[in-house]
Amino acid sequence: MNRRDFALSNAGFLLQAATIKKDLIIRSESPADFETPVQLLDKGWITSNEDHYVRSHLPFPSVQLNNWNLAVEGEVNRSLKLTMPDIRAFNEVTRTVTLECSGNGRAFADPPVPGLQWEKGAVGTARWTGIRLRDVLMKAQVKPAAKHVILNGADLPIRAVPDFVRSIPIEKAMHPDTMLAYRMNGDTIPIYHGFPLRLIVPGWEAAASTKWITNIRVSEAEASGFFMQTAYRIPNRPVAPGTIVDPKDTVPYTALNVKSIFTSPLDGATVPIGSSIQLRGFAWAGEADITRVDVSTDAGRTWSITVLDKDKARYTWRRFRYLWRAPRAGSFVVMSRATDSQGRTQPLAASWNPSGYMYNVSDKIQINVKG
Amino acid sequence: MSKVNLAIFFLICPLADIACAQGPAAGIVQKMEAACTRVCHGPSLIAQQRLDVAGWTREVNKMVGWGADIAGSDREELSRYLAEMFNNTRPRPSSAQAAPEGKAKNVFQTSCLGCHDVTPTARIKADRAGWMRVVERMVNWGAYIPPERKEDLIDYLVTNFTQ
Numbered sequence: 001m002n003r004r005d006f007a008l009s010n011a012g013f014l015l016q017a018a019t020i021k022k023d024l025i026i027r028s029e030s031p032a033d034f035e036t037p038v039q040l041l042d043k044g045w046i047t048s049n050e051d052h053y054v055r056s057h058l059p060f061p062s063v064q065l066n067n068w069n070l071a072v073e074g075e076v077n078r079s080l081k082l083t084m085p086d087i088r089a090f091n092e093v094t095r096t097v098t099l100e101c102s103g104n105g106r107a108f109a110d111p112p113v114p115g116l117q118w119e120k121g122a123v124g125t126a127r128w129t130g131i132r133l134r135d136v137l138m139k140a141q142v143k144p145a146a147k148h149v150i151l152n153g154a155d156l157p158i159r160a161v162p163d164f165v166r167s168i169p170i171e172k173a174m175h176p177d178t179m180l181a182y183r184m185n186g187d188t189i190p191i192y193h194g195f196p197l198r199l200i201v202p203g204w205e206a207a208a209s210t211k212w213i214t215n216i217r218v219s220e221a222e223a224s225g226f227f228m229q230t231a232y233r234i235p236n237r238p239v240a241p242g243t244i245v246d247p248k249d250t251v252p253y254t255a256l257n258v259k260s261i262f263t264s265p266l267d268g269a270t271v272p273i274g275s276s277i278q279l280r281g282f283a284w285a286g287e288a289d290i291t292r293v294d295v296s297t298d299a300g301r302t303w304s305i306t307v308l309d310k311d312k313a314r315y316t317w318r319r320f321r322y323l324w325r326a327p328r329a330g331s332f333v334v335m336s337r338a339t340d341s342q343g344r345t346q347p348l349a350a351s352w353n354p355s356g357y358m359y360n361v362s363d364k365i366q367i368n369v370k371g
Numbered sequence: 372m373s374k375v376n377l378a379i380f381f382l383i384c385p386l387a388d389i390a391c392a393q394g395p396a397a398g399i400v401q402k403m404e405a406a407c408t409r410v411c412h413g414p415s416l417i418a419q420q421r422l423d424v425a426g427w428t429r430e431v432n433k434m435v436g437w438g439a440d441i442a443g444s445d446r447e448e449l450s451r452y453l454a455e456m457f458n459n460t461r462p463r464p465s466s467a468q469a470a471p472e473g474k475a476k477n478v479f480q481t482s483c484l485g486c487h488d489v490t491p492t493a494r495i496k497a498d499r500a501g502w503m504r505v506v507e508r509m510v511n512w513g514a515y516i517p518p519e520r521k522e523d524l525i526d527y528l529v530t531n532f533t534q
Contacts, residue, residue: 022477022517023477026515029412029413029414029415029515030413031412111459114420158410159437159438161437
């Protein structure tokens with residue numbers, strides 16, 4: 001793609017995305033990376049297509065469905081070339097999944113690390129409809145030697161920028177909950193979320209959920225490129241802040257951490273003394289379930305258990321609520337701390353890593369009470 | 372140059388306050404634009420970082436490896452420039468910054484505060500014509516402002532940062 005083509009194609013899609021997603025925080029104009037303000041997440045358990053955060057590594061591709069197809073090849077007995085009607089002929093499934101960018105919270109890393117400076121809103125929950133990846137792989141008859149499934153999208157790199165190619169282990173690919181999605185919240189997936197087909201790897205950091213998929217290669221080895229061998233990896237042991245870590249001393253970041261954020265009130269809100277304030281937000285835990293969320297209104301000295309909403313599904317966040325009466329004038333540090341079914345609890349202090357992944361420190365907001 | 376024009380002159384250089392203030396840096400900024408922000412990504416991707424010289428050197432070298440056309444003799448100067456402009460002494464770009472209330476607050480936050488904080492905007496006390504010029508220059512510098520919200524943004528700036 002030359003510069004002119006890039007500028008023209010990207011300008012059009014960016015215009016579309018930025019117009020539709022006008023209320024999001026633009027972390028990068030191009031490639032398009034938009035963060036959801038927490039007050040928009042507060043609207044409900046499901047994040048609308050318009051409000052859902054966007055992460056792109058390369059310019060949006062231009063996709064024409066009439067000449068689109070999905071190739072399945074590599075360590076299979078039957079290579080496939082599937083059209084969208086072929087895809088739709090498989091059994092359809094719908095799953096509600098919380099996706100979170102692996103770098104969500106990177107802006108809080110100390111010392112700072114390079115990358116998109118996401119704060120709290122590179123996370124969202126949508127209903128994804130499509131087919132099981134395993135059904136496609138079974139039709140292709142995966143060979144016993146297969147260990148990984150490599151996924152590539154229609155998005156193209158510029159110059160020598162590496163292509164965005166990711167892989168997942170065969171066990172996760174064959175898991176019945178891993179899916180190829182063509183609808184988001186009941187609508188055709190918008191281009192900025194991966195039209196016409198994207199992977200959804202429930203419970204894993206969202207870079208695994210490759211967008212605009214056109215090629216599936218079953219392989220004995222992981223994907224070899226930058227976005228698998230250098231990026232989206234975490235140190236294999238705790239490191240001191242500021243340490244430079246060799247990629248060979250890292251492992252892929254896969255399942256999400258346990259985490260919670262406040263969505264209301266906003267950080268810095270002012271409320272009248274004696275008023276009843278509903279502290280609320282969301283908590284999620286990747287492949288685990290949220291079992292409880294506690295809040296503190298005294299900077300972590302004491303904690304109280306919150307009420308969890310009934311809306312729940314595996315791989316999704318739970319909304320928590322706590323009614324707090326502002327007791328006296330002053331500025332209060334309010335914190336949240338989630339615990340999951342694997343026994344994990346959010347830490348009160350951050351563990352640093354060179355890419356700012358997995359940030360899950362107890363969330364903290366300041367509420368000012370005025371007499 | 373009038374006070375207002377001088378203030379606008381500084382504001383329209385979100386990636387190049389130094390270039391505006393100190394002539395010698397202007398050259399490296401132009402090279403950076405040619406190699407980076409007019410080709411592969413927008414300026415906010417740079418402006419939101421807070422790295423030291425070592426960190427920026429790693430980033431510059433990575434981008435060169437990915438095809439950014441930055442001459443070897445320019446890389447050190449560019450890394451130093453970026454570290455001087457976008458380092459850990461800057462406030463973290465934040466959606467929660469104290470932007471004034473108004474119809475286009477969200478546009479201001481997303482299109483403007485991704486690259487700079489409120490301070491340089493507040494320095495300017497321009498009239499509507501002045502803000503229109505500033506906004507056009509910012510767009511030329513890579514700011515993305517949804518066309519249908521541009522008038523709202525100008526109204527917002529005039530209301531909150533006027534003479």
